[in-house]
Amino acid sequence: MNVNEVSVNGSANGVSCESGTKSAGKRSNGLCNPVKDNSSYGSYEMVEEIATYLLERTRIRPRCGIICGSGLGCLADQLTDVDSFDYDAIPHFPVSTVAGHRGRLVFGRLGGVPVVCMQGRFHYYEGYSLAKCSMPVRVMRLVGCTHLIATNAAGAINSRFRVGDIMLIRDHVNLMGFAGNCPLLGPNDDRFGPRFLGMAKAYEPALLAVAKGAARQMPGMDDLLHEGVYCCVGGPNFETVAEGRLMALLGVDAIGMSTVHEIITARHCGMTCFAFSLITNMCTMSYDEEEEHCHETFVDVGRQLEGRICELVARVVASIGESCSETPLAK
Ligand SMILES: O=P(O)(O)O[C@H]1O[C@H](CO)[C@@H](O)[C@H]1O
Ligand SMILES: Nc1nc2[nH]cnc2c(=O)[nH]1
Numbered sequence: 001m002n003v004n005e006v007s008v009n010g011s012a013n014g015v016s017c018e019s020g021t022k023s024a025g026k027r028s029n030g031l032c033n034p035v036k037d038n039s040s041y042g043s044y045e046m047v048e049e050i051a052t053y054l055l056e057r058t059r060i061r062p063r064c065g066i067i068c069g070s071g072l073g074c075l076a077d078q079l080t081d082v083d084s085f086d087y088d089a090i091p092h093f094p095v096s097t098v099a100g101h102r103g104r105l106v107f108g109r110l111g112g113v114p115v116v117c118m119q120g121r122f123h124y125y126e127g128y129s130l131a132k133c134s135m136p137v138r139v140m141r142l143v144g145c146t147h148l149i150a151t152n153a154a155g156a157i158n159s160r161f162r163v164g165d166i167m168l169i170r171d172h173v174n175l176m177g178f179a180g181n182c183p184l185l186g187p188n189d190d191r192f193g194p195r196f197l198g199m200a201k202a203y204e205p206a207l208l209a210v211a212k213g214a215a216r217q218m219p220g221m222d223d224l225l226h227e228g229v230y231c232c233v234g235g236p237n238f239e240t241v242a243e244g245r246l247m248a249l250l251g252v253d254a255i256g257m258s259t260v261h262e263i264i265t266a267r268h269c270g271m272t273c274f275a276f277s278l279i280t281n282m283c284t285m286s287y288d289e290e291e292e293h294c295h296e297t298f299v300d301v302g303r304q305l306e307g308r309i310c311e312l313v314a315r316v317v318a319s320i321g322e323s324c325s326e327t328p329l330a331k
Pocket of ligand 1: 068069070071098121123151152153154235256257258259294295298
């Protein structure tokens with residue numbers, strides 16, 4: 001059974017996961033490296049408990065989850081009919097430790113469409129596993145979201161980009177995955193999604209087209225907009241010149257420390273995804289350049305572009321709202 005067929009009130013049968021029992025994730029089967037076994041955190045039951053806790057406290061039934069990147073918390077501030085939950089008040093939730101990530105989950109409406117925003121995300125360099133960083137995406141799915149919009153601050157590898165540009169993410173390079181680190185490590189729970197999954201169309205082409213169409217209607221926006229490939233590294237250090245050049249050789253256009261594992265988790269549980277990067281800096285590609293990387297400055301770039309970014313997201317959400325009203329959610 002796929003998560004798309006499961007209701008949060010536990011009415012699903014709880015079809016067994018790979019190793020045979022509902023709580024199989026907690027069992028050691030001797031095959032898993034315990035260090036890589038994510039099942040000690042984020043079991044289906046735990047995520048369901050979080051979802052139930054939230055749904056009992058809000059009347060919003062979100063269709064779309066939005067993850068606000070560094071300096072992009074403004075996206076949550078534009079919601080109406082808001083119910084917000086500080087992360088430290090939600091059972092089993094991690095806490096945000098990074099400046100520019102406020103640390104709360106905000107339910108509300110954006111242009112009438114019910115959504116839930118993570119106003120602050122979790123990063124690997126904060127000491128959380130990729131599974132823990134991405135766990136809230138599963139919560140979004142279990143509270144009813146069919147779509148995910150992930151946003152981030154990123155450094156440009158592509159020399160045609162400028163600070164303040166927006167890169168719609170067409171694809172990603174899962175560099176941490178190449179090294180064996182993935183949010184889906186460990187026993188698979190089929191109630192979330194399948195063991196193996198394709199990622200060729202991880203970023204929904206129809207939503208990319210909607211965003212490009214929207215940008216054409218927004219004064220000055222078309223010039224700022226690009227499409228490209230994002231890569232996530234563990235951080236928290238920024239790239240060396242050699243690493244920046246390697247990224248360019250790999251076909252990467254922008255680099256950050258988030259999003260990829262969230263998208264993998266979202267695709268695993270059948271969500272439709274859209275993501276973009278706000279270009280907050282140019283990556284240092286030559287030893288002659290001054291390195292000007294400063295997280296606080298990056299956060300300010302987001303604040304300066306608040307209006308445009310909020311409008312772009314609102315337009316994409318409106319189109320998701322239209323498509324959702326055509327295809328009602330499975331119970
Ligand atoms: O990806 P978001 O959360 O936007 O944050 C980006 O900004 C921080 C670096 O300034 C890193 O955490 C990087 O990933
Ligand atoms: N890794 C990485 N993350 C970022 N987040 C914002 N800018 C950057 C960058 O240049 N490199």
